[in-house]
Amino acid sequence: MLIDIKGLAREEGRLFRTLQASALRLEGDESLAEGPVEIGGDLEAVAKGILFSGTLKAQVRLECVRCLEPFRTILTPEFELLFTPKAEAAEGGEHQLHEEDCETWPAPEGRVDIARVAREQLILGMPGKALCRPDCPGLCPRCGANRNLKACECAPEPDPGTSPWKLSLVSRRESDPEGRT
Ligand SMILES: [Zn+2]
Ligand SMILES: [Zn+2]
Numbered sequence: 001m002l003i004d005i006k007g008l009a010r011e012e013g014r015l016f017r018t019l020q021a022s023a024l025r026l027e028g029d030e031s032l033a034e035g036p037v038e039i040g041g042d043l044e045a046v047a048k049g050i051l052f053s054g055t056l057k058a059q060v061r062l063e064c065v066r067c068l069e070p071f072r073t074i075l076t077p078e079f080e081l082l083f084t085p086k087a088e089a090a091e092g093g094e095h096q097l098h099e100e101d102c103e104t105w106p107a108p109e110g111r112v113d114i115a116r117v118a119r120e121q122l123i124l125g126m127p128g129k130a131l132c133r134p135d136c137p138g139l140c141p142r143c144g145a146n147r148n149l150k151a152c153e154c155a156p157e158p159d160p161g162t163s164p165w166k167l168s169l170v171s172r173r174e175s176d177p178e179g180r181t
Contacts (some may be wrong), residue, residue, distance in 0.1 A: 006110025009043035009050045016040035017114055021058075024119040032060040032126075034072070039118045046111050046145030049084040050107065056121045062130040067146050077125025081117065083107035 001023065008015050017040070023035040039056030055078045063070050082104045105117065137147040145152040 001113060001115045002111045003114045004110060005043065005050055005052075005107050005112045009045050013044070013051065014040070014042050014081075015054070019115055019118055023115045024122065025115070026119065026122075032062060033058045033122060034061055035059050035096065037118055039114060039121070046082070049082050049104070050110075051102075052081045052083060054079055054081065054121070056118060056125060058122055060122075060126070062127070064132035064136055066136045067127050067132060067148055069132055069146065069148070070137065071130075071132040073130075075122070075125050075127075077121055079103070079121050079124070081105050083112055085110065109113075 001017070003015065003017070005015070017038070019037045019039065021035060021037055023131055024033060024037060033057075034078065038057040039054060041052055044051045044053070053112065055076055057076050059072060059074050061070055061072055082101050082102045084104050084106055085108070086106065105112065132148070140147055140152045140154050141143065142154040143152050145154075
């Protein structure tokens with residue numbers, strides 16, 4: 001979906017689009033977005049191009065790193081992009097980090113494929129460690145039971161404060177045959 005970013009910056013100063021998840025062409029592990037994906041923000045003409053201070057909003061399906069169960073959540077990553085008239089980022093990818101720490105994105109003839117921008121920002125906005133809830137107890141390391149669903153019969157894990165290593169040091173000293181009295 002090509003958008004006249006230059007015209008929008010001049011006339012409205014902002015951009016807002018709702019895209020179908022299928023338009024983002026997410027594939028494989030990235031096929032996580034469900035329902036419409038919203039992208040919007042302010043457009044500002046600057047010396048080097050057009051600055052887009054945007055937010056993405058998407059419902060995604062993720063897998064919890066602790067209990068491995070799928071869950072749904074809404075991601076709202078914020079980002080800043082500099083749409084540049086030149087295709088200066090041609091090598092290697094379609095964009096690159098700019099000196100000002102702002103990601104640049106080529107906008108030939110002032111136009112941008114907004115679905116590609118949304119796809120990129122959604123992938124960048126994915127959490128590294130997804131949790132179904134902040135205090136998810138995860139799977140039992142012994143029997144593998146999902147402790148969100150049932151409490152298993154396994155003994156609790158040993159307290160890391162009393163490691164076997166420390167215990168053996170103490171007991172060796174106590175049973176020292178030489179005695180240190
Ligand atoms: Zn979980
Ligand atoms: Zn267990």
